[in-house]
Amino acid sequence: MTDTKATLAAIKARTKLPAICAPMFLVTGPEMVIAACKSGVIGSFPATNARTEDQLRDWIAQIDAAVGPADAPWAMNMITHTSYGRFDAELALVAEFQPGMVITALGGPHRVTDVVHGYGGLVFADVNSPRFARKALDKGADGLVLVCSGAGGHTGDYAMMPFIDEVRSFFDGPLIVGGGIGTGRAIKAVETLGADFAYLGTRFLATEESLINDAYRQMVWDSGMEDLIASRAITGALGNWMRASVEAAGLTPEDMAATAKIDFSQDMHNSAKAWKSVWSAGQGVGTVTGRETVAEVVAKLAAEYDAA
Numbered sequence: 001m002t003d004t005k006a007t008l009a010a011i012k013a014r015t016k017l018p019a020i021c022a023p024m025f026l027v028t029g030p031e032m033v034i035a036a037c038k039s040g041v042i043g044s045f046p047a048t049n050a051r052t053e054d055q056l057r058d059w060i061a062q063i064d065a066a067v068g069p070a071d072a073p074w075a076m077n078m079i080t081h082t083s084y085g086r087f088d089a090e091l092a093l094v095a096e097f098q099p100g101m102v103i104t105a106l107g108g109p110h111r112v113t114d115v116v117h118g119y120g121g122l123v124f125a126d127v128n129s130p131r132f133a134r135k136a137l138d139k140g141a142d143g144l145v146l147v148c149s150g151a152g153g154h155t156g157d158y159a160m161m162p163f164i165d166e167v168r169s170f171f172d173g174p175l176i177v178g179g180g181i182g183t184g185r186a187i188k189a190v191e192t193l194g195a196d197f198a199y200l201g202t203r204f205l206a207t208e209e210s211l212i213n214d215a216y217r218q219m220v221w222d223s224g225m226e227d228l229i230a231s232r233a234i235t236g237a238l239g240n241w242m243r244a245s246v247e248a249a250g251l252t253p254e255d256m257a258a259t260a261k262i263d264f265s266q267d268m269h270n271s272a273k274a275w276k277s278v279w280s281a282g283q284g285v286g287t288v289t290g291r292e293t294v295a296e297v298v299a300k301l302a303a304e305y306d307a308a
Helices: 004-013 030-039 053-066 087-097 113-118 130-138 160-168 184-192 214-222 243-248 283-287 294-307
Strands: 019-021 042-046 074-079 101-105 122-127 143-147 175-178 197-200 228-231 239-242
Touching (some): 019 294, 030 053, 053 087, 087 113, 113 122, 122 130
Parallel strands (some): 019 197
């Protein structure tokens, strides 16, 4: 069994900021995770970013070898939707490498809790409503990731402050909060509101360690929050998509008003998939204006946090 409070305290003790470099689909790889951990924030990545099981094993081994006890820990993000065909292989790698935190998304956390709790890790469930928060807790999650309005490729409908308040009315355990957080001031603010960690994706989206191409980077630098379109048309889940990439893909407003079927049974890296050419960003995109490394971003965040 996992001692949640003690494990959370041990994780926090290894960080310089109460922040997580959030897992971003087709964006986060081992270089970004390692750079984040070395800089003092938790680095995480979606397991599905590795194209094959062998590549995933190589990535995890690379991260595990590079991140030491003096660094912030790393976390793995897993799709637990029943359509996801690689789930069993990924869970076996979790059992082997034992990341201290596993973040589940697009499905219930109960599919991983026995394994993660068996070695003393924590399971956080990615949720975008109080109803899903309650369901995740009922299914054994140790903590929650509240995905609020303003997040990027997977966003929510609810504003951050009332969402935190409502969840805190029935849950006093570990809480991670994301959605438009892009400064050290914002990290301090969500900590004050009752979060244990801020979840930052877009702020790291265009860093040099990112897996995205330079055209994507330039679009991030050129975009502000008004350049985003919220839609379920790309993955089936609600996400924010950069208007310029939507238009470049030839998608009409009618296309973006549709809802795609959620199906993760096929090759997630298939170039025919809409998400390969339609690019996401969160409402904090306006804070990203030029080329930076992960370490430079964390240093700026730390200075802003200290000033706040």
